[in-house]
Amino acid sequence: MNQIACATNDWIEGFRNWKLGVQLALEDIRDRYRRSVLGILWVTATFLLFIGIKAFVFSSMNAMSMAAFTQYLTIGFALWTLINMLVVDGSATLVRSRQWVLSSSLSYAIYILQAVFRSFLNFMLVAIAAIIILAFTKMSLTSAAFSIIPAFVLYFVTGIWVSALLAPICARFRDILYALQTGMRIMFFATPIIWTPTPGTTRGLIALWNPFTHYLEIVRDPLIHGTVPVQSWIIVGSISLVGIIAASFSYTVTRDRVAFWV
Amino acid sequence: MARLIADRVSLYFPYTGKPLDSQTAIAKVGGAIIKRNGRTYVRALHNVSFELNNGDRLGLVGHNGSGKSTLLKVLAGIYKPQEGRIITEGKVGNALNLSLGFRNEATGRRNIYIKGMIAGLSHKDIDSLIPDIEVFTELGPYLDQPFHTYSQGMRMRLGLAIATAFRYDILLLDEWIGAGDAAFRVKAAERTAELAEQSSILVLASHNPKIISRNCDRKITLEYGEISDDEQVDPES
Numbered sequence: 133m134n135q136i137a138c139a140t141n142d143w144i145e146g147f148r149n150w151k152l153g154v155q156l157a158l159e160d161i162r163d164r165y166r167r168s169v170l171g172i173l174w175v176t177a178t179f180l181l182f183i184g185i186k187a188f189v190f191s192s193m194n195a196m197s198m199a200a201f202t203q204y205l206t207i208g209f210a211l212w213t214l215i216n217m218l219v220v221d222g223s224a225t226l227v228r229s230r231q232w233v234l235s236s237s238l239s240y241a242i243y244i245l246q247a248v249f250r251s252f253l254n255f256m257l258v259a260i261a262a263i264i265i266l267a268f269t270k271m272s273l274t275s276a277a278f279s280i281i282p283a284f285v286l287y288f289v290t291g292i293w294v295s296a297l298l299a300p301i302c303a304r305f306r307d308i309l310y311a312l313q314t315g316m317r318i319m320f321f322a323t324p325i326i327w328t329p330t331p332g333t334t335r336g337l338i339a340l341w342n343p344f345t346h347y348l349e350i351v352r353d354p355l356i357h358g359t360v361p362v363q364s365w366i367i368v369g370s371i372s373l374v375g376i377i378a379a380s381f382s383y384t385v386t387r388d389r390v391a392f393w394v
Numbered sequence: 395m396a397r398l399i400a401d402r403v404s405l406y407f408p409y410t411g412k413p414l415d416s417q418t419a420i421a422k423v424g425g426a427i428i429k430r431n432g433r434t435y436v437r438a439l440h441n442v443s444f445e446l447n448n449g450d451r452l453g454l455v456g457h458n459g460s461g462k463s464t465l466l467k468v469l470a471g472i473y474k475p476q477e478g479r480i481i482t483e484g485k486v487g488n489a490l491n492l493s494l495g496f497r498n499e500a501t502g503r504r505n506i507y508i509k510g511m512i513a514g515l516s517h518k519d520i521d522s523l524i525p526d527i528e529v530f531t532e533l534g535p536y537l538d539q540p541f542h543t544y545s546q547g548m549r550m551r552l553g554l555a556i557a558t559a560f561r562y563d564i565l566l567l568d569e570w571i572g573a574g575d576a577a578f579r580v581k582a583a584e585r586t587a588e589l590a591e592q593s594s595i596l597v598l599a600s601h602n603p604k605i606i607s608r609n610c611d612r613k614i615t616l617e618y619g620e621i622s623d624d625e626q627v628d629p630e631s
Contacts, residue, residue: 138474152511159497159508166499235491237471238512388474392407 139384146241153245160250175257183209183265190326199269200356207352208325210255210262214287215347216316217251222295223302223312230394240390244299248291266355274358283350290347290372297379300386303393319344343371396484396563396594398446398469403478405468405619406435424459425619438464439475439619446595453610453627454599461619462599466490466566469597484563484594487513491568492553498542502533502552505541513560523559530555530585547575554582558589565593569600583608 146153165171186209187202194201225247226233226240233240302309322338325348329339339345346364353361409427411434421427425438439461446452454462467473469480470488495512496505506527510520528537531551536544544552567586583605590596590609600606606613607627615623 149514155508155511159500163497163499231491231494234467234472235488235494236512237486237488391473 135384135388139380139387142239142387143241145239146245149239149242150245152238153242154249156242156246157249157253160246161253172257175254176261179210179213179258179261180265183261186326194328196328202269203266203271203356204328204352205326206262206265207355208323208348210258211348211351212320212323212325212344213258214251214255215344216320217254218248218287218291219294219298219316220313221247221251222291223298224309225295226299226303226390226394227306227309233391233394240299240387241296244292244295247295247299248288251291252288271355273355276354276358276360279354279360280351286350286368286372287347290368290375293372293375293379296383297375300383300390300393303390304386323348343367396448397481398483398564398595398597399481400442400444400465400469401479401481403439403442403465403468403475403480404437405439405464405473405475406430406437409434409436423457425461425464437619439468442478442616442619442621444614444621444624446597448594450612451590451596451610452598453606453613454597454616455601455603455606455613456616456622460616462616463490463568464619465616466568466597466599470566482564486564486566487560487562487593488566489557489568490566492557493549496541496549496553499540501540502531502537502544505552506556509556510560515560527552527555527559530581547578551578554585558585562593564595565589565597567596567598569602 161172165174168174170177183202183206187198187205190205191198191201196204222244225243229240229243229246232238232243298308298312302312319342323342323344324335324339327335329336329345346361346367349361349364350368353359353364407425425436426440428435428437442461442465444452454465456462464473466488467490468475469482470486470490471480471482495509497508500508503524506524507517507520510523515523528534531537531548533548533552536548541549541552586598586605587609590598596609598606598609610627613623613625613627614621
């Protein structure tokens, strides 16, 4: 009972101080590029260059036209940047905030929000580049595009439960942190981002059974095909439900022990 | 009304060295290493109890590793004790780590805002504290320079100024007086005394008997995480 109250309080305090989370996230991003002329626009510039090279190299390997493939790649890669950062940075956030955990009585939820906001701020810089590319390749949108708004809300919620579930566990077992980084790098290739799935082939099967595919589809499908992928929404919705329950349970059990682990 | 109660508090850390042959082992420093439920632990605090009410000023003394800082962390709610409990009434502030949250690349001024937000203050509250911090640190134009250009002493000044700019009901202070130049040490001691007067309850850990006798009316001595002595101190000015 006491543990539940403690974990709940932690999150109430965290959400009440969400502005601090934003400010700390802003500082993190600014810190990385201070004293450079382009500053944080390096994130945007890097993404533009990456897409340029990748579109050039990989478009010949696909049946799609250069413009269509560039759009597909841009959206997929931008989303992957966000997903990867939510998982990897989110899991590491308590270990990274070790000094804080050990000498301040702030709620741990702040450090989780900080990591999630940092991922979204970084994504906003990437999104600038993505919008430039999509406009340049003359992408046309339908009203289905509005469904990306709830999709990003779901990304935000996912970022929070994934961090709440994994960050304490990664503080206890550091190997999981490195396993996750490696795992995400492998998943990048197992997810249809630089390749397109053809139904009935091995790649089609990999894409279908890979949950990350469905996280991409809820944004990519409405933008490219103008349709809302109901099957993908059901899958990510179910994963979120199970994830939130698992995270609530695990956070309640681990909350008081984190200070002994970090 | 502020109140701070420690009720039979014991704290154990996981022990990661080679397993013990005997039931307990005691070194000259640090907590006792003991076996509990078949596993080895460092017992950092053992059966610590005291009650503090409005106006109480407690000094914690003891040799290195006797549990002073750990006890402050338990009081601050950072470590949750496996046995016993802590009861607090009032807003708890801690200055356990003065350099926490400083950003190397940000200016001194920006750092004041970040630290203020960490302490739960609004932008406006912080605005009103800036002049006082400016005067106390004597940093002048350096306040708008990046933090990494500061010397150790300048960092100390800013850290102390910020930590002591916010008001709390219960204040927990770890030993940090003694750095900086002589003139600043006097200022720091004055600031501590002023702050101690303004908060309802003070818990101060220090190796310096003078600082304890100047600021405290009660002294608890810790040994291997246990209270070995609990006495009144005659305030000396």
